[in-house]
Amino acid sequence: MSAERLLVIGGDAAGMSAAAQARRLRPAGDLAITVLEQGPDVSFSACGIPYWVGDVVSDRDALIARTPGQFAAQDIGVRTGTRAEAIDLDAGTVTTGAGEVLGYDALVVATGGRPLRPPVPGLDAGGVHGVHRLADGADIRAAVAAGARRAVVLGGGYIGLEMADVLHARGLQVTVVLADPLPMTQLDPDMGERVCKAMGDMGIEMQTDQPVREIETDADGVVRAVRTDAGSYPCDLVVLGLGMGPEVALAEAAGLQLGVTGAVDVDRTQRSRSHPEVFAAGDCAQTHHRLTGEAAHIALGTHANKQGRVAGSVIGGRAARFAGVLGTALTKVGELEIARTGLSTAEAERAGYEFRTETIEGTTRAGYYPGADPIAVKLVSDVGSGQLLGGQIVGGPGSGKRIDVLATAIWAGMTAEEFAGSDLSYAPPFSPTYDPVIVAARVASRVEQG
Amino acid sequence: MSAERLLVIGGDAAGMSAAAQARRLRPAGDLAITVLEQGPDVSFSACGIPYWVGDVVSDRDALIARTPGQFAAQDIGVRTGTRAEAIDLDAGTVTTGAGEVLGYDALVVATGGRPLRPPVPGLDAGGVHGVHRLADGADIRAAVAAGARRAVVLGGGYIGLEMADVLHARGLQVTVVLADPLPMTQLDPDMGERVCKAMGDMGIEMQTDQPVREIETDADGVVRAVRTDAGSYPCDLVVLGLGMGPEVALAEAAGLQLGVTGAVDVDRTQRSRSHPEVFAAGDCAQTHHRLTGEAAHIALGTHANKQGRVAGSVIGGRAARFAGVLGTALTKVGELEIARTGLSTAEAERAGYEFRTETIEGTTRAGYYPGADPIAVKLVSDVGSGQLLGGQIVGGPGSGKRIDVLATAIWAGMTAEEFAGSDLSYAPPFSPTYDPVIVAARVASRVEQG
Numbered sequence: 001m002s003a004e005r006l007l008v009i010g011g012d013a014a015g016m017s018a019a020a021q022a023r024r025l026r027p028a029g030d031l032a033i034t035v036l037e038q039g040p041d042v043s044f045s046a047c048g049i050p051y052w053v054g055d056v057v058s059d060r061d062a063l064i065a066r067t068p069g070q071f072a073a074q075d076i077g078v079r080t081g082t083r084a085e086a087i088d089l090d091a092g093t094v095t096t097g098a099g100e101v102l103g104y105d106a107l108v109v110a111t112g113g114r115p116l117r118p119p120v121p122g123l124d125a126g127g128v129h130g131v132h133r134l135a136d137g138a139d140i141r142a143a144v145a146a147g148a149r150r151a152v153v154l155g156g157g158y159i160g161l162e163m164a165d166v167l168h169a170r171g172l173q174v175t176v177v178l179a180d181p182l183p184m185t186q187l188d189p190d191m192g193e194r195v196c197k198a199m200g201d202m203g204i205e206m207q208t209d210q211p212v213r214e215i216e217t218d219a220d221g222v223v224r225a226v227r228t229d230a231g232s233y234p235c236d237l238v239v240l241g242l243g244m245g246p247e248v249a250l251a252e253a254a255g256l257q258l259g260v261t262g263a264v265d266v267d268r269t270q271r272s273r274s275h276p277e278v279f280a281a282g283d284c285a286q287t288h289h290r291l292t293g294e295a296a297h298i299a300l301g302t303h304a305n306k307q308g309r310v311a312g313s314v315i316g317g318r319a320a321r322f323a324g325v326l327g328t329a330l331t332k333v334g335e336l337e338i339a340r341t342g343l344s345t346a347e348a349e350r351a352g353y354e355f356r357t358e359t360i361e362g363t364t365r366a367g368y369y370p371g372a373d374p375i376a377v378k379l380v381s382d383v384g385s386g387q388l389l390g391g392q393i394v395g396g397p398g399s400g401k402r403i404d405v406l407a408t409a410i411w412a413g414m415t416a417e418e419f420a421g422s423d424l425s426y427a428p429p430f431s432p433t434y435d436p437v438i439v440a441a442r443v444a445s446r447v448e449q450g
Numbered sequence: 451m452s453a454e455r456l457l458v459i460g461g462d463a464a465g466m467s468a469a470a471q472a473r474r475l476r477p478a479g480d481l482a483i484t485v486l487e488q489g490p491d492v493s494f495s496a497c498g499i500p501y502w503v504g505d506v507v508s509d510r511d512a513l514i515a516r517t518p519g520q521f522a523a524q525d526i527g528v529r530t531g532t533r534a535e536a537i538d539l540d541a542g543t544v545t546t547g548a549g550e551v552l553g554y555d556a557l558v559v560a561t562g563g564r565p566l567r568p569p570v571p572g573l574d575a576g577g578v579h580g581v582h583r584l585a586d587g588a589d590i591r592a593a594v595a596a597g598a599r600r601a602v603v604l605g606g607g608y609i610g611l612e613m614a615d616v617l618h619a620r621g622l623q624v625t626v627v628l629a630d631p632l633p634m635t636q637l638d639p640d641m642g643e644r645v646c647k648a649m650g651d652m653g654i655e656m657q658t659d660q661p662v663r664e665i666e667t668d669a670d671g672v673v674r675a676v677r678t679d680a681g682s683y684p685c686d687l688v689v690l691g692l693g694m695g696p697e698v699a700l701a702e703a704a705g706l707q708l709g710v711t712g713a714v715d716v717d718r719t720q721r722s723r724s725h726p727e728v729f730a731a732g733d734c735a736q737t738h739h740r741l742t743g744e745a746a747h748i749a750l751g752t753h754a755n756k757q758g759r760v761a762g763s764v765i766g767g768r769a770a771r772f773a774g775v776l777g778t779a780l781t782k783v784g785e786l787e788i789a790r791t792g793l794s795t796a797e798a799e800r801a802g803y804e805f806r807t808e809t810i811e812g813t814t815r816a817g818y819y820p821g822a823d824p825i826a827v828k829l830v831s832d833v834g835s836g837q838l839l840g841g842q843i844v845g846g847p848g849s850g851k852r853i854d855v856l857a858t859a860i861w862a863g864m865t866a867e868e869f870a871g872s873d874l875s876y877a878p879p880f881s882p883t884y885d886p887v888i889v890a891a892r893v894a895s896r897v898e899q900g
Contacts, residue, residue, distance in 0.1 A: 013883070048818060048878050062818035158877075290873065301883050302876045323871035330875035339875055368498060368512035398851070404874045404885065405854045411872040412862035421773035422861040423740065424854045425780035425789055426752045427608075428498050433463070433751050435854065 003032045006315055007094055007104035009084045009250065011037030012044065013301050014282025015110030016066070017308030018315070019076045025316025028075035035076060036096065038083040039133055042068055047301050049137040050159065053144070054166025060134060084111075087254035089275050106277055106315050109251050109264060110308060113244030113283030113299040118154065118179075122215025127223035128238040131159050143237050144170055151175070151237040152226040154212055156183030158331045160241025161195075164204050165333040167239070174204050175233045177226055179211040184338060186329065187392050188345045190359065191378055194394045198336045207233065244299035246284045259286035261297035268321040270311040279315065281307035290324035290411065291343060291389060292351045298325050328407045330400045335373075337400030341407040342390030343380055354383045358444045362436035364398040366428035375399040377440040379406075379416065386415035386445065391437070398430070405437050417445035453482045456765060457544055457554035459534045459700065461487030462494065463751050464732025465560030466516070467758030468765070469526045475766025478525035485526060486546065488533040489583055492518055497751050499587040500609065503594070504616025510584060534561075537704035539725050556727055556765050559701050559714060560758060563694035563733030563749040568604065568629075572665025577673035578688040581609050593687050594620055601625070601687040602676040604662055606633030608781045610691025611645075614654050615783040617689070624654050625683045627676055629661040634788060636779060637842050638795045640809065641828055644844045648786045657683065694749040696734045709736035711747035718771040720761040729765065731757035740774035740861065741793060741839060742801045748775050778857045780850045785823075787850030791857040792840030793830055804833045808894045812886035814848040816878035825849040827890040829856075829866065836865035836895065841887070848880070855887050867895035 006022055008015045019033050035042065043065040051057045068078035083097035087107070094102045115130040117123055127143065130136050140163075149172060153164045156178045168174045176183065176199070182192035183199070183206070200206050210228035215238060218224045225234045246263035248256075257274035259265035264280035265273040268288070272278040282304030289296045303325055313320035328341040348355040358379050365372040373396020380390035391406030393399050409419045420441035426433055434442070456472055458465045469483050485492065493515040501507045518528035533547035537557070544552050565580040567573055577593065580586050590613075599622060603614045606628040618624045626633065626649070632642035633649070633656070650656050660678035665688060668674045675684045696713035698706075707724035709715035714730035715723040718738070722728040732754030739746045753775055763770035778791040798805045808829050815822040823846025830840035841856030843849050859869040870891035876883055884892070 045816065045818070045878065045883075047876070048816060051819060051878055056820060057818050059818070300876070302873075305883055306871070323868075324873075326873040328873045328875045330877045330880055332877070332879055341873070341875070366495065366498060368495070368507050368509070369501060370506060400877075401848070401851065401875065401880055402854070404852070404887075405858050407873055407875065408855050408858040408864075408869070409862065412859065412864055412868075414858075414862055418773075418862075419858070421756070423752075423774075423776040423778045423791070423857055425778045425791070425851065425857065426497070426750070427780045427782070427850075428495065428501055429782055430780055430851055433495075433755055437854075 003028065003030055004105040005103060006031055006033045006106045006108070007102055008033065008035040008108040008110060009094065010110035010112055010282070011035045011042030011078060011080065012046070012110065012112055012282070013304035014308035015108060016043045016071070017305045018108045018110065018279070018281055018312035019071070020074065021309045021312025022316045023074050023076055025313065025318055033076045034102065035078045036082045036084050036094070037078065037080045040080055041134060042066070042071065042078055042080065044134055045301070046132065049131050049134065050162035050166050052137045053140045053163065054169055056166065060138070063134065084250060087250060089254050089256065089278065092277070107279065108311050109256070109278060109280040109284060110282045111247045111250055111284045114247040115240055116242040116245050117240060118212050118242065120212055120214050122217050122223070125215050125217040125223045126221055127236055128215060128240065130240045131163060140237070140239065144172070148172060148237040150235040151239060152177055152233050152235040153239045153241050154226070155240065155242035156180060157241060157243045158329060161333050162331055163239045163241050164199070168202065168204050172237070175207055175235070176204060177207045177210055177212055177228060177233060181209045186327065186340050186344065188357070188378060191376065191392045191394050194376060195333070195336065195338055199333055202334050207231070244283055246297060248284055251280065251284065260295050261286050263297045269314045270307050270322060271314065279311040281311045287322065288324050290326050294351070296325055298327055300329065326407055326410055328403060330403055332400065335397055337393070337395055337397065339393045339400040339403035340391065341403050342388070342410045344390055344392070345380060348380050348389050353389060355380050355389055356383055356444070358440055360436060360440045360443055362439055363432055364396055365430060366432050369428045371397070373397060375436050377436045379440045379444050381416045381444050386417055388414055388416055388419060402435070402437050415445070416441045420445045453478070453480055454555040455553060456481055456483045456556045456558070457552055458483065458485040458558040458560060459544065460560035460562055460732070461485045461492030461528055461530065462496070462560065462562055462732070463754035464758035465558060466493045466521070467755045468558045468560065468729070468731055468762040469521070470524065471759045471762025472766045473524050473526055475763065475768055483526045484552065485528045486532045486534050486544070487528065487530045490530055491584060492516070492521065492528055492530065494584055495751070496582065499581050499584070500612035500616050502587045503590045503613065504619055506616065510588070513584065534700055537700060539704050539706070539728065542727070557729065558761050559706070559728060559730040559734060560732045561697045561700055561734045564697040565690055566692040566695050567690060568662050568692065570662055570664050572667050572673070575665050575667040575673045576671055577686055578665060578690070580690045581613060590687070590689065594622070598622060598687040600685040601689060602627055602683050602685040603689045603691050604676070605690065605692035606630060607691060607693045608779060611783050612781055613689045613691050614649070618652065618654050622687070625657055625685070626654060627657045627660055627662055627678060627683060631659045636777065636790050636794065637788070638807070638828060641826065641842045641844050644826060645783070645786065645788055649783055652784050657681070694733060696747060698734055701730065701734065710745050711736050713747045719764045720757050720772060721764065729761040731761045737772065738774050740776050744801070746775055748777055750779065776857055776860055778853060780853055782850065785847055787843070787845055787847065789843045789850040789853035790841065791853050792838070792860045794840055794842070795830060798830050798839055803839060805830050805839055806833055806894070808890055810886065810890045810893055812889055813882055814846055815880060816882050819878045821847070823847060825886050827886045829890045829894050831866045831894050836867055838864055838866055838869060852885070852887050866891045870895045
């Protein structure tokens with residue numbers, strides 16, 4: 001009997017994790033694995049692109065975790081530069097751009113995300129760049145090297161803020177243009193306000209509440225300015241940081257069932273709801289929120305990695321389930337660290353919780369220790385049970401990774417009071433006697449007590 | 451009816467937390483509060499002394515959180531320089547050094563810790579210092595200012611290592627002399643080995659497995675060398691970093707019941723087992739381990755603070771219980787961060803667990819991001835249930851505070867597998883795609899699966 005055939009479309013975090021995990025569990029004689037990747041690279045760190053643009057990381061190849069050759073050594077066939085044009089779900093085949101027809105017994109759709117683009121004129125002008133593929137990073141680096149002086153970043157999510165930060169650090173005059181009233185809508189407004197103010201203080205111009213209307217170009221079709229209802233912001237470089245939607249054109253055309261988020265609808269084993277021999281993982285797949293159980297779509301490398309691994313396990317014959325997301329995220333702008341997990345106020349409201357919020361301000365180290373920087377911690381908790389629902393942190397160096405403590409407490413279903421009693425570490429170079437996350441939980445549990 | 455009288459012996463973390471919390475809950479007309487403190491200061495950070503000695507913090511007063519005057523403003527009477535000489539438990543009185551007899555309705559014993567001293571000749575020589583009171587810090591600073599060149603630190607626990615670090619940083623030639631085979635016996639030997647090697651590489655001389663036999667002095671009674679069976683280590687300064695025992699002389703003389711650890715035996719409301727009107731909190735009080743339920747004694751400011759607060763709540767009329775300790779601790783030597791929580795291998799063995807350990811090595815940031823430093827994470831977990839029992843971390847900047855994530859997971863009773871699925875943050879400046887603590891949990895849960 002010949003080997004079964006696993007075909008993977010997309011060679012980034014989700015696809016390669018699925019392939020590698022399936023291979024760990026089934027040898028080549030039992031399962032043949034082929035990965036189709038339209039780009040030139042597999043397993044690259046999209047999250048690293050801003051730091052490459054910022055020249056914090058100078059070597060492009062450093063962003064590539066593993067090469068096709070390394071996968072080949074594990075009997076995983078990787079075909080870069082190979083675009084999947086169509087999936088025939090009935091026949092169980094994928095047709096490539098070159099017209100080749102490849103059969104599969106199991107298929108992993110890992111087509112990733114699609115940078116969101118505002119529906120405005122001029123978006124295809126020269127000097128307008130996404131932040132998606134390594135080629136985007138190369139283009140922006142080239143623009144900076146060629147003397148770009150003024151950049152407009154559209155969007156105030158993680159990628160937008162990171163790009164604003166690194167371009168500012170490289171000496172460009174940077175304007176962030178947002179349709180929203182504040183950057184980081186994943187945060188509550190009071191916390192987003194802290195980010196907005198800090199960025200302004202760093203010298204990054206924040207133009208909020210202004211949907212972009214047009215990318216103005218010069219006679220050569222090169223960007224000249226970004227226009228909103230409130231003004232026109234001259235620039236020679238535009239970066240699209242508006243977030244990522246699921247890239248599902250191929251899946252949708254094939255007739256794979258999509259979920260309410262627009263991403264491929266899968267169960268907790270990453271198996272497609274409509275076609276059991278098809279799996280989806282990563283930015284193209286829908287997932288669920290750990291607390292609410294509701295459908296969610298969060299484009300992030302960690303989830304992609306884990307979901308790919310789950311799909312690969314199941315294909316490999318081992319039971320596995322994706323345990324859901326809390327929407328934990330972390331970034332920095334200059335020295336300011338920004339992090340969140342669980343439900344924001346708006347999300348808790350939408351989910352129908354009766355909740356309360358507490359915000360405390362403290363320091364990252366003992367107050368007397370050099371480098372003790374301000375840190376603000378906000379907690380969202382359920383009024384009835386005291387259960388922790390969400391956490392947000394904005395502060396100086398050392399603040400951000402504290403979100404993992406809150407994410408763990410929320411993951412475990414702890415109440416504010418239980419968490420407040422927990423035994424966290426203390427030493428003057430690292431925290432005040434009570435860590436700020438504990439102070440926040442103490443305040444929240446005091447409130448519970450009335 | 452006149453106010454009840456709360457008397458507190460000891461004006462540091464535990465005593466002042468008890469006083470402050472009792473005052474929050476009961477006004478002065480209802481409860482009179484008096485604190486007796488034998489030293490000149492209350493509420494000072496003993497944990498900060500090494501950093502004051504190291505001149506990382508230059509202002510002594512920065513180590514004092516609150517002054518007697520600030521407490522007086524809250525109607526808490528603080529009598530510094532007032533030593534409690536005797537407690538009469540039957541009469542409900544405390545006699546001061548000046549012979550004054552003070553009656554109480556409730557008593558909080560917060561006499562703190564006692565630096566352990568090896569039973570060797572010469573310990574009272576000039577140039578031999580503990581690290582307990584601010585006066586000790588002042589003495590060591592003076593010795594350094596007067597030109598001390600060579601220091602021997604006795605003991606390899608937190609305080610010993612921190613003192614070795616700061617004296618080394620101030621340019622002294624430092625030798626650490628240990629009776630144990632490795633520093634940091636709170637860690638497993640393989641992790642302690644990493645600390646020992648790193649300190650040696652920094653230029654701190656590590657003399658292990660050598661109980662001290664004598665402090666050798668010159669004709670003036672000033673320290674000249676520390677002698678062990680293996681050698682004699684010349685020095686002009688000796689620092690005692692052998693850890694802290696409970697200071698219970700007063701309690702024991704009065705007839706308060708002590709526990710198996712030698713500390714005052716209290717229930718989870720910090721109430722003395724033998725005398726219900728007497729509470730004890732902080733370094734003089736026994737506590738219990740969260741996982742094993744066994745009696746424990748861990749001298750640490752955070753526990754002292756929390757226990758004092760529990761005692762103050764109960765005295766104030768509000769139910770409260772101390773939730774136990776995991777032995778979480780954190781320190782640094784140079785750039786090396788060292789942390790632990792829960793049960794070490796030796797502790798898990800003593801507690802009768804069938805356990806397994808996993809140690810992984812990773813980096814503190816994405817491998818390609820500048821400042822990605824090595825980090826080692828060791829997990830101890832229960833074989834049958836997969837429950838996490840303990841964690842240890844040794845690594846570069848950013849490593850240590852990760853212990854809080856493990857402490858929270860252990861506090862919540864999570865299994866390695868549950869924790870491995872949790873949604874921790876990721877961004878290249880802060881961690882690899884999978885945080886090292888998650889990698890360790892994944893390896894541990896893979897092992898569980900056989």
